[in-house]
Amino acid sequence: MTLQEEIRKLKEERDAIILAHNYQLAEVQAIADFTGDSLELARRANEIDKRVIVFCGVYFMAETAAILNPDKTVLIPDPQAGCPMADMITGEQLRTLKAQHPGAKVLCYVNSTAEVKAESDLCVTSANADKVARSLPPETEIIFVPDQHLGGFTADHLGRKFILWPGYCPTHAKLTVAAIEKARAEHPGAEVMVHPECAQPIRDAADQVLSTGGMCRYAKESATKQFIVGTELGILYRLRQENPGKEFFVLQENAICPNMKKTTLEKVLWSLRDLQTPVLVEEPIASRARRAIEAMLAIR
Ligand code: 13P
Numbered sequence: 001m002t003l004q005e006e007i008r009k010l011k012e013e014r015d016a017i018i019l020a021h022n023y024q025l026a027e028v029q030a031i032a033d034f035t036g037d038s039l040e041l042a043r044r045a046n047e048i049d050k051r052v053i054v055f056c057g058v059y060f061m062a063e064t065a066a067i068l069n070p071d072k073t074v075l076i077p078d079p080q081a082g083c084p085m086a087d088m089i090t091g092e093q094l095r096t097l098k099a100q101h102p103g104a105k106v107l108c109y110v111n112s113t114a115e116v117k118a119e120s121d122l123c124v125t126s127a128n129a130d131k132v133a134r135s136l137p138p139e140t141e142i143i144f145v146p147d148q149h150l151g152g153f154t155a156d157h158l159g160r161k162f163i164l165w166p167g168y169c170p171t172h173a174k175l176t177v178a179a180i181e182k183a184r185a186e187h188p189g190a191e192v193m194v195h196p197e198c199a200q201p202i203r204d205a206a207d208q209v210l211s212t213g214g215m216c217r218y219a220k221e222s223a224t225k226q227f228i229v230g231t232e233l234g235i236l237y238r239l240r241q242e243n244p245g246k247e248f249f250v251l252q253e254n255a256i257c258p259n260m261k262k263t264t265l266e267k268v269l270w271s272l273r274d275l276q277t278p279v280l281v282e283e284p285i286a287s288r289a290r291r292a293i294e295a296m297l298a299i300r
C-alpha cells in the first residue's frame with residue numbers, strides 16, 4: 001500500500017478529516033480534504049461532522065480548530081510547527097499594553113497564541129481584517145497585535161491610526177522591492193501579488209495585496225495570464241493546479257516558512273495511526289479565546 005492509500009484507509013477508520021493550509025507541502029495538500037487560508041480553515045473547522053481533525057499547518061491554526069471544537073480530537077502531525085510571529089507577544093505583554101490604553105479594543109491576528117486571543121476582543125485574519133476593524137465605531141481606539149504590517153495595512157485602509165505591536169513574519173520579511181523590480185523586468189505584463197504580512201514598501205510596489213485565499217480567487221477570476229507571487233512558496237502548488245492556462249513566477253526562492261514544511265506525509269500517517277499529537281487548550285483560556293474567534297466568524 002502507498003503512503004497515500006494508508007492515510008486514506010486510516011482516515012476512514014478514525015472518522016477523520018484532513019485540513020491543510022495553502023503553504024503546506026504539495027503532497028500534503030494533495031491528500032487533504034480541504035485546503036485554504038486561515039479564515040477558510042477556521043470556518044471549515046467550525047462545520048465539521050467528523051470525530052477527528054488532522055490539522056496540517058502551524059500550531060496556532062490547530063489551536064484555533066481545537067478551541068472551536070472542544071468535543072472533537074484535533075491532532076497536529078508535528079507539534080513543533082510553530083509560528084514565530086505568534087510568539088512575538090505574550091498574554092502578559094498584551095495585558096500591560098491594554099492597561100496603558102484603557103477603553104481601547106484589541107484586534108488580534110489569528111497568528112497568535114490562545115492566551116493572546118483570550119485577552120482580545122476580536123480576531124482577524126489577512127482575509128477579513130478590514131471588515132472586522134470597520135465593525136468597531138470610528139471613535140474607538142484600536143490595539144492591533146501581533147503583526148505590525150497587517151495592522152498598518154488595515155489602519156491605512158480605514159484612514160485610522162492603530163496602536164501597533166512590532167511583530168512580523170520572518171518569511172515575508174525576506175521579500176524585497178528589488179526582487180519585485182527584477183521580476184517585473186523579466187516578466188513584463190505579469191501582475192505582482194503579495195501578502196499583507198509584507199512591509200509597506202513591498203506592498204506599495206505590488207499590484208495586489210491579498211491573503212492566500214484571496215490570491216487563489218484573484219488568479220482564477222482575473223483576465224491576467226501571468227502572475228509574480230510574493231508569499232510563501234507552498235501556494236504555488238494550488239495556484240498552478242487550479243489555473244493550468246496561467247503562469248505563476250516565484251518572487252523569491254527563499255520565501256519558505258520552515259514551520260509550514262515540518263508536516264510530511266509520514267507524520268500525517270503517524271498522526272492518524274497513533275492519534276498524536278492532540279491539541280489541548282485549557283479553560284478558561286479556551287472559552288475566552290473562543291469568544292474572540294466567534295465574534296470574528298459572525299462578521300460575514
Ligand atoms: P493566510 O493564509 O490567512 O493568508 O495567512 C498566511 C499565513 O502566514 C499563515 O500563517
Ligand code: SF4
Nearest residue numbers: 058083084169171257
Ligand atoms: Fe508564521 Fe510567517 Fe510561517 Fe505564516 S509564514 S506561519 S506568519 S512564520
